Amino acid sequence: MSIFDNIDYTRIPTHTAIIMDGNGRWATNKGLERGEGHREGIRAITRVVEAASKISIKYLTLYAFSTENWKRPIEEVNGLMDLMVYAISQETENLKKNGVKINCIGDMNRLPEYASNALKECIYQTREGEKLTLIIALSYSSKWELTDATRKIANDVTKGDLKIDDISEETISMYLTTRSIPDPDLLIRTGGEQRISNFMLWQCAYAEFYFTDVYWPEFRENDLFDAVIEFQRRERRFGKISE
Template sequence: MSLFDKIDKNRVPTHIAIIMDGNGRWAKARGLERGEGHKEGVNAVRRVVEAATKASVRNLTLYAFSTENWNRPSKEVSGLMDLMVYAISRETADLKKNGVSIRSIGDRNRLPEYARTALEECIRETAGGTRLTLILALSYSAKWELSTAARQIASDTIKGVIQIEDIDEETLGNYLTTRGLPDPDLLIRSGGEQRISNFLLWQCAYAEFYFTDTFWPDFDEETLYEAIFEYQKRERRYGKISEQIERENNNSSH
């Protein structure tokens, strides 16, 4: 029996964020070049997008390339950019057919022009998708995002667009690249590491964390459903106590 059958379909996370880690180690363990791990990782993305859609997840954010990744050897960075363009071009038609809309977060200006063009074309082509929003974090880091938001808020304050006393959590949220999206309910990291690596620091303030030793190229439908199943075992209190949550759940069920 698939874990999909055990999932409570009424309590599926609205937004899942994934740090896709372990491509290089997966390849090394098989005596392959790191690039082969990245290629196999693209297949894992396809599996997970299909599984998330099947489970009625509404938003899925994938940490595809961090601002720190620009520091990797130029050959690997170039290979990743080429692979991204290839994958986007290959998958656009199916994404569109399956009701998946693409969105990106991150410093898109740092991407090579050919990669940026392919990404923007995919975003336009899939804009009508309503089943799942797939957010690709490319050239992204949370510290970059927060410092950019701070500059924009400062600039708009000087211009009189906003007043200092009006700046609150909602204001900052509206200046982030994820504005309009719900915060992640569940953050998954593959590959065995237990850190969030500068990813959605503001947005994951109340996310449940799930770490798995599975390398990303081996990540499949069951791995995702296992994470969702584990998430559903947890009590999400948001600062309240268990008894309050229980009363609220009882009231909402009547």
């Protein structure tokens, strides 16, 4: 029996988010430079995007680079930016051909200009994709996002464009970088850690969490399908009691 036979295609998570963890440890365990782990991680992204499309996941968010990652050694940060630009330039046509639309969330102002320009071009080239929206979280963290949203709300209140009494959960959501994206149904973290590392804290209020020991460079199609099958076994109550 194929793993496909265990998937309920009427209950596919609309939005799956992944914290891609374990690149460095994967490389270290194999006696390789950390950069090799990041390069292998790009190949894993290609596999997972194809797998997500195969089972009709509509939104896939990948946590690629956090605001905290800027604290890493400059050589590693520069290497990650160069790798990202190379991967984007290599994959844009394939993404376009396969109906994948690219979106980005995060503090794009901190990215090097050449990286920001490459992303903007990829977003433009894939703008008509309708099969899957691939959201790359770059220079992103929830604390940054919520702080940024709070400043914008305060500014609009000061200008008289927004009344304090009109601020609701929906209002706050509209000031987040994810305002045009549904909240994640399923959050996957690879690499064995069981925490969400300042990622989509607001949006994941009712997401199902799935933790796996598999390092991101080793994450395969079946690993994604296993997570989806586990998601489908769970009862999502959203604060209500079981029926």
